[in-house]
Amino acid sequence: MSSTESPGLYIHVPFCRTKCPYCDFYSVPSLSAVHVWAEALCKEIVAYKDRSGVFGSLYLGGGTPSVLEERELALIFERLFSHFSFSPDAEVTFEANPDDVTEKKLALLKSCGITRISLGVQSLDEGELRALGRRHTAEQARRAVEKIRAGGFSNVSVDLMYGLPGQTASQWMNTLKSALEYRPEHLSCYQLTFHEGTPFGRMLQEGRIGRLNEEEQRLFFLMTAETLESSGYRHYEISNFARGEGFVSRHNRKYWRRVPYIGLGPGAHSFWGGIRWWNESSVTSYCEALKGGRLPIQESEALTDEQQRIESLCLGLRTSEGVDLPLLRTYPGFEKVLSRLEDDNLVQVCGDRIIPTREGFAVADSLPMLFL
Numbered sequence: 001m002s003s004t005e006s007p008g009l010y011i012h013v014p015f016c017r018t019k020c021p022y023c024d025f026y027s028v029p030s031l032s033a034v035h036v037w038a039e040a041l042c043k044e045i046v047a048y049k050d051r052s053g054v055f056g057s058l059y060l061g062g063g064t065p066s067v068l069e070e071r072e073l074a075l076i077f078e079r080l081f082s083h084f085s086f087s088p089d090a091e092v093t094f095e096a097n098p099d100d101v102t103e104k105k106l107a108l109l110k111s112c113g114i115t116r117i118s119l120g121v122q123s124l125d126e127g128e129l130r131a132l133g134r135r136h137t138a139e140q141a142r143r144a145v146e147k148i149r150a151g152g153f154s155n156v157s158v159d160l161m162y163g164l165p166g167q168t169a170s171q172w173m174n175t176l177k178s179a180l181e182y183r184p185e186h187l188s189c190y191q192l193t194f195h196e197g198t199p200f201g202r203m204l205q206e207g208r209i210g211r212l213n214e215e216e217q218r219l220f221f222l223m224t225a226e227t228l229e230s231s232g233y234r235h236y237e238i239s240n241f242a243r244g245e246g247f248v249s250r251h252n253r254k255y256w257r258r259v260p261y262i263g264l265g266p267g268a269h270s271f272w273g274g275i276r277w278w279n280e281s282s283v284t285s286y287c288e289a290l291k292g293g294r295l296p297i298q299e300s301e302a303l304t305d306e307q308q309r310i311e312s313l314c315l316g317l318r319t320s321e322g323v324d325l326p327l328l329r330t331y332p333g334f335e336k337v338l339s340r341l342e343d344d345n346l347v348q349v350c351g352d353r354i355i356p357t358r359e360g361f362a363v364a365d366s367l368p369m370l371f372l
């Protein structure tokens with residue numbers, strides 16, 4: 001089995017130095033529990049060691065994995081590589097924030113077998129970085145990329161965000177074009193979401209900040225895709241762009257292709273044999289469960305055939321691989337919907353696949369509903 005088709009392994013590192021006001025990922029803004037969490041994670045690794053064959057990818061995400069010190073990183077990697085098997089060409093991704101990137105940490109990551117660094121840059125405008133509550137400056141982001149390159153990493157992904165409060169199209173283009181000067185192999189460009197319960201969500205509700213209207217969202221999205229495609233990037237998922245097939249995120253592609261994966265760490269999700277389960281998200285409950293000899297699973301569900309079909313449709317329409325025509329044929333009235341989407345230039349038929357166009361990507365979340 002190739003590393004693209006074999007399962008993925010995800011490790012959730014639930015710690016950040018501070019909490020960004022827009023973020024609704026599960027993470028705690030304190031490093032005091034890192035040691036206890038690392039011990040619990042090692043127990044969870046041992047508990048899963050016989051459950052799978054060979055993994056094609058490993059992804060350490062968060063939270064902020066780069067807050068971990070060399071001691072914890074060495075321990076976790078030693079456990080991972082001694083209890084799980086990985087294919088020789090496995091993609092091993094590590095998420096980092098620019099302010100944590102040091103030559104020493106990079107040397108350790110290299111020696112541990114990390115093949116890909118995903119850098120959380122978000123913006124290269126100093127005012128925007130401050131408004132986003134980020135801890136780094138644009139200059140630190142630039143230096144981090146230089147250090148990563150000097151550390152021997154040839155697969156670097158940069159995360160950016162657009163649609164920030166008060167951001168103009170030209171400010172966004174400045175950030176995007178500055179990021180292109182780093183020649184990253186991969187870019188993820190997300191539109192800022194104002195999640196309920198976050199400081200940004202509250203500020204939006206109170207009218208203290210604004211957001212893009214629908215037409216502006218579409219224009220920012222199209223501008224992003226046009227700029228990156230004309231710079232040689234392949235738009236392979238709504239928010240993701242790669243400098244050629246070799247730099248597509250193999251781990252994330254498993255989620256969209258519904259390839260099985262195991263997630264370890266607080267709040268991590270797993271999908272295996274048609275069953276989905278997820279861990280306790282609180283660090284305390286997660287650690288207590290493992291300390292007591294239990295797996296920290298909060299809940300699980302067996303997906304029905306219908307749920308799996310809907311998932312394939314929704315996920316497929318987010319990517320340039322699209323969906324199988326035979327899958328669409330199972331929905332009554334699909335021909336009418338398909339021909340309307342083709343007329344509106346939202347999808348194209350390529351052999352037996354339905355592929356969203358760039359305009360289709362801009363409204364990809366609403367496409368599956370038209371068939372359902």
Ligand code: SF4
Binds near residue numbers: 016019020027097120
């Ligand atoms: S560093 Fe990332 S995970 Fe942590 S609070 Fe900020 S956006 Fe969320």
